[in-house]
Amino acid sequence: MTKFDYIIVGGGSAGCVLANRLTEDKATNVCLIETGPKDKNPLIHIPAMYAFLRGANLIYEYDTVPQKNFSDVTLAEGPAKISDTFGRTYSVPQSYEEKRKGYQPRGKVLGGSSSVNGMLYVRGHKWDYDHWAELGNEGWSFKDVLPYFKKSENNEVFSDDLHGQGGPLNVAAQRHDNPFTRFFVEAGSKVHKLNNDFNGDDQEGVGIYQVTQKNGLRCSSAVAYLNPIKDRENLTIFTDTTVEKIEFEKLRAKSVKCISKDKYFSLEANKEIILSGGAYGSPTLLMRSGIGDKDFLASRHIECLVDLKGVGENLQDHLDYITTHRVDDWELLGSFFKSLKFTFRAPIEFMKLIFQRNGMFTSPLAEGGAFIKSSKDKEIPDIQLHFVVAMVEDHGRQDLWGNGFSCHMCLLRPESRGTVKIASKDPFEDPLIDPNYLSVQSDIDTMVDGYKRMMEIMNTEPLSNYKNIRNPIDINNDQAIVNALRERSDTIYHPVGTCKMGNDEMAVVDSELRVKGVENLRVVDASIMPTLVGGNTNAPSMMIGEKAADMIRNSK
Template sequence: MPIGFAFFGKNNPVSWNYETVPQKEFEKELVAQPVQEVVDSAGGTHKVEAESLEHRKGFQPRGKTLGGSSSINAMLYVRGHKWDYDHWSQLGNEGWSYEEILPYFKKAEHNEMFDNNYHGQDGPLNVSKIRHENQPVKDFVKSGSEIFGFNEDFNGEEQEGIGFYQCTQKDGKRCSAAKAYLVPCLERDNLTILTDTNVNKIVIENKKAVGVECIDKDGNYYILKANKEVILSSGAFGSPQIMLRSGVGPRDEINKHGIEHLHELPGVGKNLQDHIDYLTVHKYDSIELIGMSLRSILFKFPIEIFKIYFRKSWSFYFNCC
């Protein structure tokens, strides 16, 4: 995990800083300590009242900048499991089987490590191996491999096992969706980028999307009309929100917010599924790993800063395994 990721917490100007609603299934633990701030798996914090039976909330950082969450995440390149895509196809979603979407994964990717049936070489999104593999991480992978088996490529034929992550990085630096797709096109005459601007809803006429209603940083509303098509690509959180505000989705959910219902689509805003993380904290006496200690700050940090300039290998930037 890149150092500093845990500090992409609340009040971050480039994140929407969402929280899940408290839910009893999430965690049932009696907290006997005084009021405190608890750090969750995504690096966010929330307040826990004294002597409370905590129905813990989850912090959900979402990118509020060009590139979206790919500009603030941990830079891990992990595709969804083959079974998930095949299941979507079996449910009637034509074109969503693993074999059908694999060409698009390959088209998007420039993989520095693999050139085979599962990876591409000519895409804009750069995928690289970890440039900093310290001995404790190697030992962890070796130990885990003896139990679960070593997997060289989580995005290849088999996704289970122990191994090193692939990262969306180029030359040791983040390669976000904005860096990969937007930056190379900045000089195009037919491209206009509006920052500090949000899409409120899709403008729909006769069941056809004809434009979008936007809000600028001063709260002013205006409409952009489309000549050909409107592409909705705002992520797993943002796209359903825009659809619901546009009147597309479950009638009861839309009507209770005073929005005109235009099209019944029951699944919108439902069945969100997120990956599961399990993090543990251990004390480690050596400064070989990055940690917030006086020894690490005085002796480790200067070495790592030197590395980024001369070797493009800085452990502050990298994920472990």
């Protein structure tokens, strides 16, 4: 059996950070295992092309279970056979109704979701990390985590006490100056204050996002942390490899059982096994390995090694609603061959990308943003906006003719809590994901207020000049807004919390990210977040990887 000091399961945002930092010690031997392929597909690296990654086998295209607080949808089945009184048989279509499912795409490639996301560099609010510390997680206040954000960062724009230079992750200003994004900021600044740095002293306000790009190309965790060091002699990388389960010697994590191209093999860890599979991958691997709720594991015919009730619980996600506006303008993106303006402009923009490293294809699409309060009595922003220079509906899966723009409104700190569970022992079967969206009335109330705050901006000049809204809602009718939320809201791709850090009976890891009840096993990814941060989760996941690397090295 091949042996390593550390085995990292998951080559995503945190896993690539760990691979880099742990192999800085030449005496330490590290193995990184990723289910997906290497990050060689050019669609990954051209920023705007992430909108066209479906079908490229770089994404887990999960669905949630039907959400009980979403609206009903009619689903078609195959034809049914019926017979008439004369014995003749006919085929008739069948349909049935169930609650709408949500969509849960996750990265399946080196770099994980950082290789397929919108590249926005957002840390969340300092309150979020101070709250983690108040919950009993020593060492996780904003003062404690800021050095790790700065360690990871090379900020081209800001050089101050809150930003870092010289880190692997390049953070830059956008290279595409879109007039409609400027219209959004101009309109928003008439209602809210301007903010040129959402990671500065104050998060609140309207502005333009910084992006994880370098020279106009995506800077994922693989690009930033892994590719520069992938030839280190003390690093071994397995891609296209699935880990079926962790194998234990008594209560000590000893090895992982892997599957690659229908071949089974095991890899042994002398020191630690580290799970970095994200909010869905890490808890489901723990369950398959016998760590989780005893009664649930029994229902899946898995012997329980440690009865850890919180595995797969505490799922939190940013629920999001999009308003889409049809605008016939050259400056806005559209689908290839469904927008003549974009189709004719695309070759010119590709030339700009290749020779100047700027233009439309360097756009993160969600160019403008805002952190605002749903009501004046809120202490900190509880709503985030993403202004997108394209029409987006159903995660881009609905092809729309022509050009336009969209604006996302997402709930930053939902009270709703959900679960993720394995469907069976089979590691290739999709997990059962239940975010339990809109299960708490306060989430609905806040999103209704958030929709009104968003539309206040959209109805302010100069954006108010573009009134062709695809799904108009009476802003004075709260029930109409609630109905729209149930019909069309969905994730903005930030699931966390399913292996939460803490001291209560539902905690899975301690403040050193060690899995409770066993030895030599940690979880290092967004699943350890006890509560969801007020912003995008990619930068915080890399911070977690940086901080965990120091914890691991200091625990020798």
